[in-house]
Amino acid sequence: MAHSTPYTIFFAGAVSVVCGVLVASAAVALKPMQDANKLLDQRKQVISVAGLPCAESAADPGAINKCYEDNIRAVVVELKTGELQDGVDAAAFDTKRAMKDPATSEEAPANSAKILRLPHNAKLYQVVEGEQVKALILPIQGYGLWSVLYGFLALDADTDTIKGITFYEHGETPGLGGEVDNPKWKSLWPGREAYDDDWKPAIRVIKGQAGPADKAPYSVDGLSGATITSNGVTALVQFWLGENGFGPYLKKFREGRS
Ligand SMILES: Cc1cc2nc3c(=O)[nH]c(=O)nc-3n(C[C@H](O)[C@H](O)[C@H](O)COP(=O)(O)O)c2cc1C
Numbered sequence: 272m273a274h275s276t277p278y279t280i281f282f283a284g285a286v287s288v289v290c291g292v293l294v295a296s297a298a299v300a301l302k303p304m305q306d307a308n309k310l311l312d313q314r315k316q317v318i319s320v321a322g323l324p325c326a327e328s329a330a331d332p333g334a335i336n337k338c339y340e341d342n343i344r345a346v347v348v349e350l351k352t353g354e355l356q357d358g359v360d361a362a363a364f365d366t367k368r369a370m371k372d373p374a375t376s377e378e379a380p381a382n383s384a385k386i387l388r389l390p391h392n393a394k395l396y397q398v399v400e401g402e403q404v405k406a407l408i409l410p411i412q413g414y415g416l417w418s419v420l421y422g423f424l425a426l427d428a429d430t431d432t433i434k435g436i437t438f439y440e441h442g443e444t445p446g447l448g449g450e451v452d453n454p455k456w457k458s459l460w461p462g463r464e465a466y467d468d469d470w471k472p473a474i475r476v477i478k479g480q481a482g483p484a485d486k487a488p489y490s491v492d493g494l495s496g497a498t499i500t501s502n503g504v505t506a507l508v509q510f511w512l513g514e515n516g517f518g519p520y521l522k523k524f525r526e527g528r529s
Contacts, residue, residue, distance in 0.1 A: 312439065314339040317408055320425045320435040321398045322461070343408075344397045353519030356392055366393045366410060380515055383506035384413030395517060398425075406434055407524070409517050413507025415500040418442030420451065424508060426465060430521040433474065436460045436508075448500030456494065464488040465512050470522070472512035476501040 274282070311332055318326035318338045325338035345361035348354065369375040369390035379389040396408035405428055412421045422438035438451045450456055462484035467473035473489040478498055481490035493501045510516050 311335060314343075316423055316437050316439045317343055317396050320423045320437045321396075321406055321408055322425070322434055323398070342398055342400075344399045345394055346397060347392050347394050348517070348520045349392050350389060350516065351391070351519065353517075353521070353523040355520075359392060361394055364392070364394050366390055369393070382510050382515065384503070384510040385506075386413055386510060389515065393517070395520070396423075404428055404524075407521070409511055411507055411511045413503060413510060415441060415443045415448050415451075415503035416497070417444070417448070420500075420503065420507065422451075424465075424511065426521075430525045431464050431466050433460050433463050433465055443497070443500050447497040448494060448503075450494045450497060451500065451504065456492065459491050463491065465508075472509040472518075474508060474512075475505040 315326075315329070315335050318329065318335065321342070323338060323342050325334070325341070329335045329338045345364075347356040347359040347361045347364050349356055369392060370388050375392070376388045376390045379386045393410070395410060397404045398406035398408065407426045407428070407430065409424045409426065410421075411424050412419055414420070418441050420438050420441040420443065422436060422440075424436050425434035426432065427434055436457055441449070441451065443449045443451065459481070463474055465472060465474050467489065475490060476493055477490045478493045478501070480492050481487040512518060512521070
């Protein structure tokens, strides 16, 4: 039996509304689960870039959370002064959100990492053993070729020796810039030095091969066919090590230790 045109339009509209409500409800209902998975993934990245032995065997959420809670302390610092912000709840603090909100961020000075806004405060992670800080994990971000790369750089407590690097979110081309995810390339970073003798950020991704860390402490092999992403990594790592990034905090940290 053929239906009238108004009936067909009404029916199609009703199906659209029902489907829309279903999709919207699913999105709302799944949001807490997505947030929890995101947090778990961040924790996994943090413990793994820190090179913690418990990270290697941590496969399930319980083990990841335990490894994180036993070893990691999140802190919030004021970027300009490098002062720890003890009054701020670091677990709940969201640097990405602070960066977007005009009330908690400002225009960034011109920079090669193409960072447009800087938060007043930013979160970082300390690897702790009792009260002793053994390493620092800096969240890093900046532009490659197609996308903003988000990751972590782990530094030894001397604030200079690199312990690891990882990128957990980017949109670079798989096989080219996407090789920032390649464990072989990431393994070239540990043992190299972040700063030169004058505490200027020195670590860089070069074009070609760098050789071993003792011969080339400030250089990492370039990603072949992906010089733009490689240069982006240099720019973003140097930005966050520099005076507009975590530089003031790192300076305070090493002076406090000496
Ligand atoms: C489809 C396509 C995807 C590309 N993706 C990347 C990329 O993710 N990162 C990058 O640096 N270069 C990428 N390139 C290459 C750049 O355009 C540029 O040629 C390259 O960065 C130069 O690096 P090279 O001097 O090592 O060859 C891509 C090129 C094409 C055609």
